[in-house]
Amino acid sequence: MTVYTATVTSPVNIATLKYWGKRDTKLNLPTNSSISVTLSQNDLRTLTSAACSEEYESNRLFLNRKLESMETPRLIEVLKDLKKLREKVENSEGNEHLPKLSQLNLLIVSENNFPTAAGLASSAAGLSALVKAISKLYELPDSLSEISKIARKGSGSACRSLFGGYVAWEMGELSNGEDSKAVEIAPLEHWPNIKALILVVSAHKKDVSSTSGMQLTVKTSDLFNYRINNIVPQRFEEMKKSILEKDFNKFAELTMKDSNSFHSTCLDSYPPIFYLNDYSRRIIRLVHLINEKSVKENGKIIVAYTFDAGPNAVLYYEEENEKTILNVFYKILSEVTGWDAQKFDFKNQEYSKG
Numbered sequence: 001m002t003v004y005t006a007t008v009t010s011p012v013n014i015a016t017l018k019y020w021g022k023r024d025t026k027l028n029l030p031t032n033s034s035i036s037v038t039l040s041q042n043d044l045r046t047l048t049s050a051a052c053s054e055e056y057e058s059n060r061l062f063l064n065r066k067l068e069s070m071e072t073p074r075l076i077e078v079l080k081d082l083k084k085l086r087e088k089v090e091n092s093e094g095n096e097h098l099p100k101l102s103q104l105n106l107l108i109v110s111e112n113n114f115p116t117a118a119g120l121a122s123s124a125a126g127l128s129a130l131v132k133a134i135s136k137l138y139e140l141p142d143s144l145s146e147i148s149k150i151a152r153k154g155s156g157s158a159c160r161s162l163f164g165g166y167v168a169w170e171m172g173e174l175s176n177g178e179d180s181k182a183v184e185i186a187p188l189e190h191w192p193n194i195k196a197l198i199l200v201v202s203a204h205k206k207d208v209s210s211t212s213g214m215q216l217t218v219k220t221s222d223l224f225n226y227r228i229n230n231i232v233p234q235r236f237e238e239m240k241k242s243i244l245e246k247d248f249n250k251f252a253e254l255t256m257k258d259s260n261s262f263h264s265t266c267l268d269s270y271p272p273i274f275y276l277n278d279y280s281r282r283i284i285r286l287v288h289l290i291n292e293k294s295v296k297e298n299g300k301i302i303v304a305y306t307f308d309a310g311p312n313a314v315l316y317y318e319e320e321n322e323k324t325i326l327n328v329f330y331k332i333l334s335e336v337t338g339w340d341a342q343k344f345d346f347k348n349q350e351y352s353k354g
């Protein structure tokens with residue numbers, strides 16, 4: 001029995017300029033462009049293997065050891081697109097010898113090393129890993145931006161996880177989505193000393209999924225139109241510039257403002273959507289306190305928060321300020337259970353070895 005396999009990992013990406021709103025729910029076309037940072041391969045990530053064989057009787061997907069359906073409209077769409085690209089490879093001149101993988105069923109095995117659906121962008125890592133793994137299995141020659149359009153159909157924000165580092169998702173204008181794709185702003189090495197700290201204040205599944213939350217906001221929020229027309233277009237350009245110039249003050253300010261703007265449109269939805277909880281709000285206040293102090297001392301913002309569709313915080317900071325930031329947060333938030341402090345030895349103030 002011949003089994004063809006490919007394995008990849010795909011890290012979580014955390015938006016610093018949020019995607020919130022769809023103009024086309026089937027194709028996952030957004031109402032605004034967004035920007036994110038893809039965490040390093042060693043952080044939160046999905047590990048996915050894709051395999052195909054003549055012996056497989058159906059398409060199957062194991063997610064965190066549980067058998068899940070592959071018959072969802074989104075996955076059907078994603079597989080159709082990937083198979084089409086593989087067929088193109090198989091039918092092109094000189095490739096007659098290639099096995100007809102496009103005609104075989106797939107077996108996908110995928111595992112996250114973090115809580116699924118707790119506002120930690122698990123769908124982004126999961127869907128991008130699935131698309132990457134199948135593209136690798138099929139040996140597709142297409143560019144990452146091209147493949148990102150397929151990942152986008154599976155889960156909007158997944159398109160950004162195809163790239164490492166600093167990534168933009170250009171919303172595009174076309175109704176068929178052909179220009180709605182992820183592009184690299186800069187690789188991780190461009191600004192390597194930026195660190196992300198994830199404060200898991202709750203590992204529960206979120207109450208309102210991002211898809212239904214977005215729809216409610218688009219339909220009912222008065223602030224929403226102002227955000228997408230008057231705020232985001234300029235912020236998108238400014239944030240790209242701050243990344244290219246490694247201007248942390250600007251990057252941090254824009255990131256925090258955009259998280260607040262996105263959560264305001266959630267609160268302005270009717271009925272309102274609450275993703276933040278009391279811990280999230282304490283984190284926000286603390287970050288502003290830390291920054292006020294350091295701005296007074298040397299004019300520098302040293303830490304930025306951002307929250308997705310859940311209460312967990314992602315903090316961005318430059319590596320040289322790590323101890324200051326971790327010490328403050330440990331003292332104040334050590335009572336929160338489930339806070340992801342595993343990697344840090346707070347007594348010795350360093351990452352634990354091994």
Ligand code: PMV
Pocket residue numbers: 014015017018019020034121123124155156157158210211307308309
């Ligand atoms: O791609 P989705 O449907 O999981 O939506 C992601 C929405 C946010 O995480 C809140 C923002 C973003 O740009 O990632």
